[in-house]
Amino acid sequence: MSPRRPERRSEESANAVIRAAMELCQEVGYRKLSIEGIAARAGVGKNTIYRWWPSKAAVLLDGLLSTWRVDASFPDTGDFAADIKAQMTAAARLLGDPDVLPHYRALIGEAQHDPELHQALWDRFIGHLAGAAVERIKAAQRAGQIRADADPVLVTELLYGAAYYRMLLTPRAVDAGHVSAVIDLALAGLAPSQG
Amino acid sequence: MSPRRPERRSEESANAVIRAAMELCQEVGYRKLSIEGIAARAGVGKNTIYRWWPSKAAVLLDGLLSTWRVDASFPDTGDFAADIKAQMTAAARLLGDPDVLPHYRALIGEAQHDPELHQALWDRFIGHLAGAAVERIKAAQRAGQIRADADPVLVTELLYGAAYYRMLLTPRAVDAGHVSAVIDLALAGLAPSQG
Structure with missing residues (x-):
């Protein structure tokens, strides 16, 4: 050899x-x-x-990216609600894993006072997924499943925001039931139905 | 003397x-x-x-609470959309202040690996505001401005989540325009209107 x-x-x-x-x-x-x-x-x-690596957090970011092997391509079965539920539930299961969640929360925490890590976390993971979501949302708009006048970026903030708010700030945990309820409520809207 | x-x-x-x-x-x-x-x-x-105090973060939390003097009571003019926009815009202005934002982000960051601080931040600030929001949402449900079958806690997650996601995770900043757009979209819902 x-x-x-x-x-x-x-x-x-x-x-x-x-x-x-x-x-x-x-x-x-x-x-x-x-x-x-x-x-x-x-x-x-x-x-x-x-x-x-510039910091221990940067090493961990590489570790999480290699562990997760997150597939950023969204399913597209033609049913937007089902597809986004499948994607967000898979992400919540992965990120909620007790072997992963503390690392991920620590990274997000560290990013709050480390601008370089904040940018890397966005570019290499969160923004990467959000970009794939924007493409799926645009397809749903073309298919008439999402209102055409909604800003796709704002749609991602509404859908992912509720899950991150719960995970990072409340004492509650994100699970498949939460993901499903958030998406249903966001689609239907908060206003009483006109019918 | x-x-x-x-x-x-x-x-x-x-x-x-x-x-x-x-x-x-x-x-x-x-x-x-x-x-x-x-x-x-x-x-x-x-x-x-x-x-x-158990930590420097705990001192800062007291400092921020004393600086903000946030009024947790929601305005109730009878118009839910206007009231929640007024409240969230005021909070975004306060929290977006360059003298406050870095402290607040640092505290949220630290809370991701300090369970005691996480609980204190929720009990004394974030959860306190969320509780007031839940009361205002219930009043809006009684007034027929928010669908009666929506879980008020889920409504707070949807509305505040988008702002926190943007503030903590994206390279974008929260401002009055963002707050207003999020609330309008959440009220209307993502699905195309039936009419």
Whole structure:
């Protein structure tokens, strides 16, 4: 066997760092997670980590992205309500996993005072999903299932906002029942029906 | 003049601590804010602070509550849409103030890995406002302005959720135009009108 190429060794080190960060975050919690601890567990130097990531949060973001393998493409069965329920329920199940939720909440929390992480979280995950949702909403508008005068971006804020508000700010948890109720209410509207 | 009573001196010290925390957070940012720094600026010992507050975040929460003086009672002019727009626009103006927003975002961020702070933030501020909103929504239901079968708690999540999602997770900012558009869309519903 030929010796492994340097790039290959780098990739293995990077994976070891990400794995160590995920494990340690689960064991000691986000607050006590440190670059020193990650380096020790991964068997690399601190400088190796800092060469690739600006912060422990950035390592975790890579870890979550690799764990989730979220498929940003929306189902399109032709039934908007069913499709968005399926997508949001799958996301809620994934994000509500006790092995994932604390990491994700910690990342969102950290992003509130780390503008670079805020941007990365948006560009690489939340905004990525929101962009796919906007495309699905536009298709629903063309199919006459969503009012044509609604701003698709505002529609994503209304649908996802209720779930994030509940997850981040209330003592309540998001589940399939909540997702379904939010979507039904948003579609029907709050005003009493005219009929 | 008689000597000041101990309780009075305690209250003055508490106010000095809160003021110092708010000033320092603005000057150095949430991350670099420390109990040591607050104590030095306020002219009290660290133990005095720890006697009253469990963390720097808890001091800031008191500071924000005293600064905002948010009136949780909703206007009730009989027009639900106008009243909720007035209330949410006032809150967005207050919370969007560059002197307040970074503190508030830092507190919400910290609450994601501090369960005690999460509960305090909900009990003393966010949940307090949400409770007042629920009462106003129930009155609107009695008046036939909001569909009677909508869960009032779900209505608050839909209305406030969109604003918090935008504020905490997107690169966009909340303003009066956004608040108004969200409420109009939530009232009308996403489905095309039948008429």
